[in-house]
Each structure stands twice: as C-alpha cells, then as structure tokens.
Amino acid sequence: MSYLEKRAWIYGIVAIVVPVAYAVVLLARRPAAGLADTHYAGPMLVAVGAAILLNIAAGSLVGGPVRRDERDKAIGRLGEYAGFYVMSIAAVVPLVLAMREAPYFWVANALYLALSLAALVSSAVKIVAYRRGF
Amino acid sequence: MGKPTRVTNSIRALRFAHGEMTQADLAERIGVTRQTVIAIEQGRYSPTLETAFLIARVFAVPLEEVFQYAQEQS
Numbered sequence: 001m002s003y004l005e006k007r008a009w010i011y012g013i014v015a016i017v018v019p020v021a022y023a024v025v026l027l028a029r030r031p032a033a034g035l036a037d038t039h040y041a042g043p044m045l046v047a048v049g050a051a052i053l054l055n056i057a058a059g060s061l062v063g064g065p066v067r068r069d070e071r072d073k074a075i076g077r078l079g080e081y082a083g084f085y086v087m088s089i090a091a092v093v094p095l096v097l098a099m100r101e102a103p104y105f106w107v108a109n110a111l112y113l114a115l116s117l118a119a120l121v122s123s124a125v126k127i128v129a130y131r132r133g134f
Numbered sequence: 135m136g137k138p139t140r141v142t143n144s145i146r147a148l149r150f151a152h153g154e155m156t157q158a159d160l161a162e163r164i165g166v167t168r169q170t171v172i173a174i175e176q177g178r179y180s181p182t183l184e185t186a187f188l189i190a191r192v193f194a195v196p197l198e199e200v201f202q203y204a205q206e207q208s
Contacts (some may be wrong), residue, residue: 002167005169038154056192066165066167069165069166069170069201070165070166070170070181070185071166071169071170071173071179071181072167072170077207131177132177132178133139133173133177133178134178134179
C-alpha cells in the first residue's frame with residue numbers, strides 16, 4: 001500500500017471517528033431544554049482541530065515525504081472532485097436552514113456534517129481508485 | 135472485480151525478457167512509483183501517453199508491443 005493510499009485511509013477514518021466523538025459529546029452535554037440549546041461551539045472547534053492534528057500525526061507515523069506520480073495526482077483529483085460534489089449538494093441543507101432562520105446550532109452542525117461527509121466520500125473514492133483502479 | 139480498462143499490456147513478460155527487470159527498476163526508469171507500475175501491469179490503471187511511450191522506450195519496442203487495446207465484442 002502506497003503512502004498516499006495510507007493517507008487516504010487515515011483521512012477517511014478521521015472523518016468518521018472525530019464527528020462521531022463530537023456527536024457523542026454533544027448528546028452527553030445536551031441540556032433538558034433540547035439539543036438546539038447545547039453549547040456546541042467549543043466541542044466543534046476542538047473536533048476540527050483534532051481532525052487536523054490527527055491527520056498530521058497519523059500521516060507522519062506511516063511515512064515521510066513521498067513523490068506523487070501521475071496516478072497519485074489523478075486519484076487525488078478524482079477524490080477531490082467527488083468531495084466537491086458532495087459538499088455542493090450537502091451545503092444546501094445549512095443554506096435552507098439559514099433561510100428558514102433555524103437556530104445557529106442546526107446551521108453550524110449541518111455545515112459540519114456536510115464537511116465531514118465530503119471528507120469521507122473524498123477519501124472513500126481515493127481508496128476505491130487505489131484498490132480497484134479507475 | 136472487473137478490470138476498469140480494456141487496455142492490456144505485456145509489461146510483465148517484457149520485464150522478464152529484459153534480465154528480469156524488477157518493478158522497482160522500471161518505476162525508477164520511467165519516473166513513477168512501484169505501486170503505479172503494479173497497477174499498470176494489473177490493468178488497474180491506464181498510464182498517460184507519455185508514460186506509455188517511456189515504458190516502450192525502456193524495452194526498446196514499439197508501443198503496440200507493450201500495450202494492446204482489446205477489440206469490442208459484438
């Protein structure tokens with residue numbers, strides 16, 4: 001397995017684990033008044049920061065600097081392309097929520113979910129491309 | 135798992151015919167990673183035209199001796 005394929009796996013795993021952990025924290029801190037009143041900003045910032053740090057740390061553990069050849073670049077483009085489409089579609093949800101003047105909680109979390117889904121799909125497409133070809 | 139390309143190749147045979155050249159050696163000579171050579175050999179990736187010509191040049195054969203395009207079955 002190439003270094004960049006390992007990076008795609010790491011990116012995908014982080015894109016699952018961190019949002020799930022974030023959701024667990026939110027549910028645990030849910031006040032009696034309802035989920036929309038949960039203080040989400042702190043945990044969300046921690047989740048975003050943790051995802052970045054985990055990607056950097058795990059990436060450095062599986063190898064060092066690597067040469068990207070034409071196949072790596074093509075797979076990278078394919079993954080980013082898929083992620084862009086998912087993000088474009090999923091971003092409609094927070095947009096509609098904002099238009100409907102939904103609580104900030106739902107707008108921010110719908111946006112976070114869209115970003116997480118885009119990252120997950122992007123890495124999944126890269127992994128499939130590495131393993132099955134394209 | 136079906137192959138995603140109809141392009142087939144004779145790289146493996148050509149490597150062995152050229153002093154059992156390793157995939158790593160070929161990768162080094164054409165400027166790609168060993169994983170990419172493996173993917174090309176297994177038909178999981180169709181290289182760019184430039185890389186295809188580089189591979190043919192390494193083995194000193196015409197492009198058609200390295201890569202073949204399967205006829206469409208009717």
